[in-house]
Amino acid sequence: MLKPADKIIQTLKSKRLRITPQRFAVYSNLLNRSDHPTAEQILKDLNQDTPTLSQATIYLSLQTLRDVGLVREVLLEEGVCRYDANTEPHHHFRCHCCGKIEDIPWESFSNLSLDKLRSGLKVDQYEVIIQGQCDRC
Amino acid sequence: MLKPADKIIQTLKSKRLRITPQRFAVYSNLLNRSDHPTAEQILKDLNQDTPTLSQATIYLSLQTLRDVGLVREVLLEEGVCRYDANTEPHHHFRCHCCGKIEDIPWESFSNLSLDKLRSGLKVDQYEVIIQGQCDRC
């Protein structure tokens, strides 16, 4: 397991992409929060004290980070694209009271059998999306 | 099991909403296609011969149909909201070559055990989203 800083440096280098402070900041921010923020939330957070990043850069950086596999998109609500720096396979739970999104460990559904699917389908990845109510609601 | 026409009439009536030709057309179109079209695709399809519907009406009709539970949204790609008139619980498969979306029968994952989840979470619904390659690709 690599340290986060090493991980982004190594990954971007291997794809011959530049390691810029902006990309680094976006990735670090995403790693340090447990919620699954939108592009806008990351922008607000990073520009809290001083406006350092433009919103175009956020979107471009997130695209880049997604393309190299450092972050993934989480699509649970209409019109809302969230980001997650946890690229290990896992599932998601969304509370429809407070909107909070929680990671669900991969092992929770390790007994999922994919062999009952119609033949001809090759599965690359899958994810269980759960909606409900969290303990605070 | 009701006939489609009866189902929309009965459902809208019970909510004291009007049964308009536009809502009827949107719902019928959705029932008659096996793909999971976007609002725009439905609009194009219905306006193929003669422009009958405005795009605002499509969006409003889809909202209404969703609110009364006649259709549901399918969110699998970023920025793309698809609609599905199959409101029975089921899962989805998306081919990342051709983008085709297939329904996966609910029974395929009937062995899913939700009791391994962290306690405190109340599950209302869940869905398995599978990505892969379909038989044509």
Add this chain to the structure above:
DNA sequence: CTTTGTGCAAACGATTTGCAGGATG
């Protein structure tokens, strides 16, 4: 005849693009 829905066009919010200047390797 009262209420609700539609059509049109304008507004809107999130994301993308073009271009010139700046930073990176």
Add this chain to the structure above:
DNA sequence: CATCCTGCAAATCGTTTGCACAAAG
């Protein structure tokens, strides 16, 4: 020092809204 990235602003896309007219009950 050549290339790639950022910032800014304008453009674009999908969706929503405001308002006057039309249709439904």
